[in-house]
Amino acid sequence: MALELRQLRSFMAVATELHFSRAAQRLHVSQSALSQQVRALEDNLGAVLFSRTSRMVELTPAGQALFEAAPRVLFEADRAAERVRKAASGTAGVLVIGAVGTALASIAPRIMRAVWEDAPDLRLEVTQMDTAAQLVALAESRLDVALVREASPHPALRTEPLVSEPLMVALPEDHRLACDERVRPEDLAGEPFVLWPRPLGAEFFDIITGYCREHGFSPRIVAEGTDIETQLGLVASGMGVSLQPAFYANLRMVGVAFRPLTGPAPQISLQVAWRRDDASAAVRRFVTAALAVARTIE
Missing domain, CATH: 1.10.10.10 (Winged helix-like DNA-binding domain superfamily/Winged helix DNA-binding domain)
Known part of the structure; x- marks a missing residue:
């Protein structure tokens, strides 16, 4: 029948x-x-x-x-x-998004608001992940779209730059250099450093260590943290200093002072990434919103 x-x-x-x-x-x-x-x-x-x-x-x-x-x-x-x-x-269904903490502290909320306003029935599931993990999850279709930082090229993925901000130095608030309006990178030589583990984002790690070498020293890494909260917590405890994108100054972590660096500092780029073969209208809608939001910030 x-x-x-x-x-x-x-x-x-x-x-x-x-x-x-x-x-x-x-x-x-x-x-x-x-x-x-x-x-x-x-x-x-x-x-x-x-x-x-x-x-x-x-x-x-x-x-x-x-x-x-x-x-x-x-x-x-x-x-x-x-x-x-x-x-x-692309106005309904579920879109699974990965985002580095840098994006969540800066551009991601504005992108998600733009998507929600345009497609209120599209459910966004957001997970904070480091860049390396996002690229793997994206290639394996466990993520639909990703907000990454200084991503390494991947043959199966496309990336588009969104925004960039300079490196800043994160200091314990009672550090001798926290009294300065700007910090000379040479003054960080010999300081203990708190950094990201290189496997979580090789491109970003290499930018930081390369910047230090350009100014005559290699960072003495005493601790690593797998997320920004851990790293800034270690800085606040006085364990060391850190070089971080300016986006993180928005977090206003208690006990941490962010200071700009003298001279030209490396620009750290946030990017939106997705699979080259993904024809999803929801992914296109998110990427379009991300690029539109980025243009309003430039």
């Missing part, structure tokens, strides 16, 4: 009007075409749905049962069709 939605809608029109001519006018079809639809539905169900006389049309018990059940069927069919249309346009 195969029920056609068109047949159900024809049945509901007749059942509501209890008049074939008025039902046909309501549906903008001929009365004969409407009668054919109803007969086809009765044949499919193996039941007579209407009692017809020259003077009146009435629902049979089988027709009454269908009249009670059909609205729910039609509602669910319409809702399913709407969901399909929204998913195809």
Whole structure:
């Protein structure tokens, strides 16, 4: 037995009007075409749905049962069709997003707000992850889109730059250099350093260590933290200093003073990344929103 939605809608029109001519006018079809639809539905169900006389049309018990059940069927069919249309346009469904802490402390909230305003039925699931883990998860389709920092090239992924900010030095608030408006990089020689582990973001790690070497020293790394909160907590405890993107100054970590560096400092780029072969409309919508938000910041 195969029920056609068109047949159900024809049945509901007749059942509501209890008049074939008025039902046909309501549906903008001929009365004969409407009668054919109803007969086809009765044949499919193996039941007579209407009692017809020259003077009146009435629902049979089988027709009454269908009249009670059909609205729910039609509602669910319409809702399913709407969901399909929204998913195809990228305005519904679930989008799984990865983001480095740098992005969450800066541009990510504005991107997500822009997406929500444009597609309120699109559910965003956001997980904080380091860049290296995001690239792997993205390539393995465990993420749909990623907000990464200084990502290494990957053949299966595309990246677009969003915003960049300079490195700053993070100091314990009672450090001797915290009194300076700007810190000379040479003054950090010999200081204990707190950094990210290189496997979590080789490009970023190499930018920091390369910058130090350009100014005559290699950083003496005494501690590493797998997230920014841990690293800044170690700085606040007095364990060492750190070089971090200026984005993190927004966190206003208690016990930590951010100071700009003298001279040109490396710019740390945030990027949006996605799979090259991903044709998802939701991903396109997110990337478009990310680039649009970035343009307002530049």
